[in-house]
Amino acid sequence: MSDPILAVQARSLSKHYGEGNTYVLALKEATFEIASGEVVALLGPSGSGKSTLLTILGLINPPDTGWLQVGGVDVIRDGAAVGDTNLIRRRNLGFVFQRSNLIPFLTAEENVRLVLELDDVPRREALRRTREILESLDVADRASHLPMQLSGGQQQRVAIARALVHQPSLLLADEPTASLDKELGRRVMELLKTAAIERGAAVLVVTHDHRALDLVDRIFEIEDGVLDAQSASVPEVTQ
Amino acid sequence: MNLSLRDVRHDFSRFLLTAVGLGLLLTVVLAMTGIYNGIIKDATALPDSLGADLWIVQRDTRGPFAELSRVSNDLEERARAVPGVARARSYVAHTIQRQLPNGRPLRFTAVGLSWPDDLGRSLPIVRGRPLAQPHYECLVDSSLGLSLGQRIPLGRDVYTVVGITDGLLASGGDPSAFFTLSDAQRIQNDVSNEAIRLDREARSARVRQSALGRDPELVRFSGKNARLIPALAPLPVSAVMLNLEPGVSLETVQARLQGWQDITVYSQEEEHGLILGGVVEKTRRQIGLFRGLLVVISAILMGLIIYTMTVDKIHSIALLKLLGAPMSVILGMILEEALLLGGIAYVLAVMIGNFAFDIFPRRVVVENEHRLALLFIVTAISIASSAIGMKKALAADPNEVLAA
Ligand SMILES: Nc1ncnc2c1ncn2[C@@H]1O[C@H](COP(=O)(O)OP(=O)(O)OP(=O)(O)O)[C@@H](O)[C@H]1O
Numbered sequence: 275m276s277d278p279i280l281a282v283q284a285r286s287l288s289k290h291y292g293e294g295n296t297y298v299l300a301l302k303e304a305t306f307e308i309a310s311g312e313v314v315a316l317l318g319p320s321g322s323g324k325s326t327l328l329t330i331l332g333l334i335n336p337p338d339t340g341w342l343q344v345g346g347v348d349v350i351r352d353g354a355a356v357g358d359t360n361l362i363r364r365r366n367l368g369f370v371f372q373r374s375n376l377i378p379f380l381t382a383e384e385n386v387r388l389v390l391e392l393d394d395v396p397r398r399e400a401l402r403r404t405r406e407i408l409e410s411l412d413v414a415d416r417a418s419h420l421p422m423q424l425s426g427g428q429q430q431r432v433a434i435a436r437a438l439v440h441q442p443s444l445l446l447a448d449e450p451t452a453s454l455d456k457e458l459g460r461r462v463m464e465l466l467k468t469a470a471i472e473r474g475a476a477v478l479v480v481t482h483d484h485r486a487l488d489l490v491d492r493i494f495e496i497e498d499g500v501l502d503a504q505s506a507s508v509p510e511v512t513q
Numbered sequence: 514m515n516l517s518l519r520d521v522r523h524d525f526s527r528f529l530l531t532a533v534g535l536g537l538l539l540t541v542v543l544a545m546t547g548i549y550n551g552i553i554k555d556a557t558a559l560p561d562s563l564g565a566d567l568w569i570v571q572r573d574t575r576g577p578f579a580e581l582s583r584v585s586n587d588l589e590e591r592a593r594a595v596p597g598v599a600r601a602r603s604y605v606a607h608t609i610q611r612q613l614p615n616g617r618p619l620r621f622t623a624v625g626l627s628w629p630d631d632l633g634r635s636l637p638i639v640r641g642r643p644l645a646q647p648h649y650e651c652l653v654d655s656s657l658g659l660s661l662g663q664r665i666p667l668g669r670d671v672y673t674v675v676g677i678t679d680g681l682l683a684s685g686g687d688p689s690a691f692f693t694l695s696d697a698q699r700i701q702n703d704v705s706n707e708a709i710r711l712d713r714e715a716r717s718a719r720v721r722q723s724a725l726g727r728d729p730e731l732v733r734f735s736g737k738n739a740r741l742i743p744a745l746a747p748l749p750v751s752a753v754m755l756n757l758e759p760g761v762s763l764e765t766v767q768a769r770l771q772g773w774q775d776i777t778v779y780s781q782e783e784e785h786g787l788i789l790g791g792v793v794e795k796t797r798r799q800i801g802l803f804r805g806l807l808v809v810i811s812a813i814l815m816g817l818i819i820y821t822m823t824v825d826k827i828h829s830i831a832l833l834k835l836l837g838a839p840m841s842v843i844l845g846m847i848l849e850e851a852l853l854l855g856g857i858a859y860v861l862a863v864m865i866g867n868f869a870f871d872i873f874p875r876r877v878v879v880e881n882e883h884r885l886a887l888l889f890i891v892t893a894i895s896i897a898s899s900a901i902g903m904k905k906a907l908a909a910d911p912n913e914v915l916a917a
């Protein structure tokens with residue numbers, strides 16, 4: 275029922291927190307679409323609702339109302355999750371956060387491969403795909419290191435590999451470069467963009483770093499829970 | 514990939530230390546079980562090895578193990594005449610504490626066996642031989658620490674150790690030593706020469722003052738060795754042990770004997786009950802209580818450990834949920850770690866037990882069934898405590914990954 279090259283379609287997503295005088299309407303009727311292979315930056319001041327939107331798209335928190343499709347499949351209808359949330363996360367979603375993205379007792383390679391094994395990808399293929407993505411993100415030489423043995427930039431690159439190795443429809447990133455210095459942050463953003471486009475994933479990245487904005491295809495601005503309708507228009511997408 | 518093994522490997526020294534601690538605790542649980550069993554085994558070893566079907570004791574007493582019992586020494590003869598009785602043996606036992614010439618204290622329960630009917634063949638003799646002479650030979654329990662051929666002076670006689678038995682303690686927990694009935698009685702009645710002289714004089718005086726004193730023969734005898742005047746001083750025995758002819762009903766014989774006014778009859782099983790219900794009851798319950806407490810403590814500790822281990826990796830669990838890991842993967846990880854911890858602790862406990870229990874001062878009896886029971890308990894504790902961890906894991910919120 276939707277254009278198959280659209281990775282995400284959101285309609286009227288709203289979310290409030292608290293009751294009475296603690297009531298906050300964190301997201302108001304957000305409606306937008308993101309195409310596969312498109313990188314969108316989500317900009318907004320602190321407390322504007324960026325994380326709120328990300329957790330709704332990531333099926334971490336349910337919205338009050340709204341409708342959401344990821345990879346052409348309904349995942350939220352009338353504010354309620356439909357289908358197997360775990361399965362959708364395993365197949366269609368990838369996450370990168372500011373830090374602490376990796377399981378501390380697994381090596382870099384295992385952290386990435388785990389995602390494939392959770393989805394029953396045969397071991398040989400899982401190993402191959404893991405090695406491949408670690409190479410493309412330039413951390414293959416750290417494959418057998420534990421997270422605490424990696425630098426911040428290496429950790430984020432492993433996290434990006436983990437978020438993309440299963441070729442999700444949508445990669446959600448919440449300030450993935452905030453803990454890195456400017457140079458490294460930009461490099462990581464470049465790698466993220468390349469890897470995402472190669473795997474056909476749509477990317478929604480929350481960032482405060484305006485210097486990396488030239489790398490993105492579009493910018494969503496959000497303020498007081500209101501997503502800027504102007505910048506949220508569906509762009510021309512070349513096939 | 515196996516997450517639990519990788520998690521354990523990640524902080525292996527801590528995991529191992531925890532397992533060792535828990536293992537030592539389980540060792541104590543096993544030891545308590547073993548001591549408990551040992552107490553029961555020790556308490557019943559002597560009556561068991563004597564192998565009687567029925568015990569005749571003084572009327573209304575719970576002898577001869579749980580309480581003092583005296584029956585006349587002709588009871589053996591009377592009982593032997595009862596139809597269905599194949600064998601009747603007198604039994605005497607009393608605890609004595611003497612000193613070896615080298616000053617070592619020697620405390621044991623002297624048990625008398627009916628010569629020549631009972632030479633101690635039914636006893637677990639590990640070295641040497643049964644009794645072969647009517648006097649001056651004895652079998653002693655290995656826990657007494659005497660050697661084969663050693664000569665022990667008791668009273669005015671010297672006895673030779675001809676056999677060593679194993680694991681035969683009397684109801685008081687003292688090692689047993691076996692003599693012929695008359696030797697045992699002689700040891701029991703061994704008193705100093707002066708005491709004997711005074712006793713004989715007193716006895717003669719009593720006889721002269723009584724109607725018996727009219728018989729000059731009796732007066733003459735009364736001043737001599739008491740054993741020479743059976744009519745005056747028949748030494749009582751503690752009990753009479755009966756063995757029945759094959760096919761004879763225990764109840765029938767017991768009922769018939771019960772009609773005798775001077776005695777009470779117990780089956781071997783009833784004797785067990787008297788011993789366990791009386792002599793060792795308090796100790797048994799005490800140890801049983803400790804064992805129960807230790808199991809509860811182990812369970813609480815294990816629950817806390819698994820809970821802490823889960824809390825420690827709650828971030829990883831939240832992350833796993835975010836990655837869409839099925840709940841079974843997460844719960845499986847917690848259960849596996851709990852079982853691994855319990856398993857290592859259990860193996861340690863059994864291994865330590867195999868080495869250490871032999872050097873315990875008390876007898877520790879641990880059979881395979883007890884190890885199996887412990888394994889069952891440990892598994893149950895592991896599963897129960899992983900349930901505590903699982904509850905925590907189920908509540909883990911993927912939002913925690915964002916908050917980190
Ligand atoms: N769990 C919650 N309970 C109550 N209010 C919340 C909760 N989470 C967020 N809020 C409120 O919702 C609004 C949006 O918060 P959100 O975390 O989405 O902002 P943000 O844009 O991610 O901010 P930042 O840039 O600081 O991360 C804020 O006013 C915040 O106080």
Ligand SMILES: [Mg+2]
Nearest residue numbers: 324325326448
């Ligand atoms: Mg935020």
